Amino acid sequence: MRIVILGGGFAGLSALKTHDSIMIDNKDYFILTHKLIDVVKTGDPSIAKIPYPKVLKATVKSIDFRKKVVITTSGEIAYDKLIISLGYSQKLIEGVTKFENIEDALRIREGLLRAKTVVIIGGGNLGVELASLAREMGKEVYLIEGQSRLLNFMSQESSAYAEKKLREMGVNVLLNTKVEKIEDNTVYAEDQKIRGDLIVSSIGFKGPSILKELGLTTINDRMVVNEYLQSVDQEDxxxxxxxxxxxxxxxxxxxxxxxxxxxxxxxxxxFERKFSYRQYAIIVRIGNEYFGDLLGKFVRGRVAELAEKLGIHRAIKLLK
Structure with missing residues (x-):
């Protein structure tokens, strides 16, 4: 039986590690997404790159589900079973720099080196870490979050700690603030107008647009699967x-x-395994300090740093 995996991120590599298959990716390297902030800081893309051990480098153009063939820039590849793990994309906003990949990280770095005022939309982990870095570089920083707290997917303790640390650094943290429009390097957020030399979006993450184009059922451009992670449209x-x-x-x-x-x-x-998951650790860094949630409990300092390094170690193990 031939199994083809589309995409070599965390999910694709985990699938490949479980059973030998054909993995297709448009890159020949794996991106450590939580290291993108270090690419911004240093300008060294190798920090977030690890070469794939086994990959067919090609871009997926289309899929013929009836014939069970993937059409790529390197030709057609037949499959018996197909695993789609193409990762995420980010909605584009005119006049705003996205923060999705290594190229974006390098572009943000160039902007930071020139900017005096930086506006970051989105108080998730990328937004929080970027606000910290920009402030360390001496920039005036505005961090805009539409919800009532930063890191709203984490514990209340982590959210409060992130806000406290950033405010102490001098970051202008704006909570419960909706962005209405962006034009002429100015963010219009309710009753405020904030002009930024660099405006970065760390929100708007979704699935890749090709999934909807293929006719698959999607939510926020993410393909809908059942409890066995099987497509609701295609049984194979x-x-x-x-x-x-x-x-x-x-x-x-x-x-x-x-x-x-x-x-x-x-x-x-x-097999017939229902999918269930567990978040073991979510770690964030402000300055040189690590903190976050480990098994549902707030941690900081050395324990948080060890949890973050363990996550990197596990990612590297997938590549061996």
Whole structure:
């Protein structure tokens, strides 16, 4: 039986590790997404790159589900079972720099070196860490979050700690603030007008647009799968990682993607495993201090740093 995996991120690598298959990716390297902030800081893209051990480098153009063929820039590849793990994309906003990949990180770095005022939209982990870095570089920084707290997917303790640390650094943290429009390097947020030399979006993450173009059922451009991670449209197709979700929602997370990749592959080769996941640790860094949630409890300092390094170690193990 030939199994083809589309995408070599956390989910794709986890699937490949579970059972030998053909993995297709448009890059020949794996991106450590939580290291993108270090690319911004240093300008060294190798920090977030690890070469793939086994990959067919090609871009997916289309899929013929009836004939069970993936059409790529390197030709057609037949499959018996298909695992789609194409990761996430980010909605484009005119006049705003997205923060999705290594190229974006390098572009943000160039902007930071020239900017005096930086506006960051979105108080998730990327937004928080970028606000910290920009402030360390001596920039005036505005961090805009539409919800009532930063890191709203984490514990209340982590949210409060992030806000406290950033405010102490001098970051202008604006909570419960909706962005209405952006034009002429100015962010219009309710009754405020904030002009920025660099405006960065760390929100708007979704699935890749090709999934909807292929005719698959999607939510926020993420393909909809059942409890076995099987496509609700195609019985020989499975979805794993940030590009897929159930109707009840699966969070976008490296840890969840690893668990999904393994489950999708097990089911593709004949098992019947319902998918369940667990978030073991979510770690954020402000300055040189690590903090976050470990097994549901707030941690900081050395324990948080060790948890973050363990996450990197697990990612590297997928590549061996």
């Amino acid at each position: 197709v499975y979805g794993a990682g940030d590009c897929s979700t159930t109707k009840e929602f699966i969070p976008m997370s490296a840890q969840v993607a690893v668990q999904a990749g393994r489950t999708a592959m097990l089911n593709a080769i004949g």
